Amino acid sequence: MELLEQFKPEEMAVEELFFSKNITTGIAVAHGRGVILLEAERAGVPAFEYTPMQVKQAVAGYGGADKKQVMLMTQRLLKMKEIPRPDDAADALAIAICHGRSATSLLNTERRFDPRRYDTR
Numbered sequence: 001m002e003l004l005e006q007f008k009p010e011e012m013a014v015e016e017l018f019f020s021k022n023i024t025t026g027i028a029v030a031h032g033r034g035v036i037l038l039e040a041e042r043a044g045v046p047a048f049e050y051t052p053m054q055v056k057q058a059v060a061g062y063g064g065a066d067k068k069q070v071m072l073m074t075q076r077l078l079k080m081k082e083i084p085r086p087d088d089a090a091d092a093l094a095i096a097i098c099h100g101r102s103a104t105s106l107l108n109t110e111r112r113f114d115p116r117r118y119d120t121r
Contacts, residue, residue, distance in 0.1 A: 004043045011046040012036075013099035015091070018052050050098050058098035070094050 014037065017030055040047040053063040060073045071090045075083045077097055084090040 001039050001043070004039055004045060009045055011048065011099075012040055013048045013050060013095050015055060015095050016049050016051050048099055048102075050095060050102070054102075055094050055098045058101045059094045 014033060017026065017033060037047055050058075056065040056070055057063040059065070059077065060069045062069075065073075067087070071083045071087075071094075074080075074090055074094045074097065078084075078093060084093050
């Protein structure tokens with residue numbers, strides 16, 4: 001909430017969850033992601049979701065790219081001297097690149113987070 005108040009973003013992008021090995025880490029990430037999406041909704045900030053494959057495709061040109069390829073392409077696209085660190089920062093930059101490339105698409109409304117999709121009532 002403090003970051004939203006401080007930086008006043010017009011919109012935000014998040015990666016859809018995908019975890020296959022460490023369920024404990026996945027649950028912690030899901031909790032954090034839930035808080036982020038809740039605060040975005042409360043602040044009226046549109047949130048857009050992208051799958052890991054969409055992020056890889058947008059950044060590396062191949063949806064099956066490995067993490068190192070995505071990090072190298074993120075570095076090149078942003079003309080950074082070094083690969084962004086830590087890995088979470090590199091992931092955030094890759095998601096931002098993906099959103100920036102997708103934001104002009106007429107299809108972008110399909111990727112907007114819709115809390116009704118998760119309503120279990």
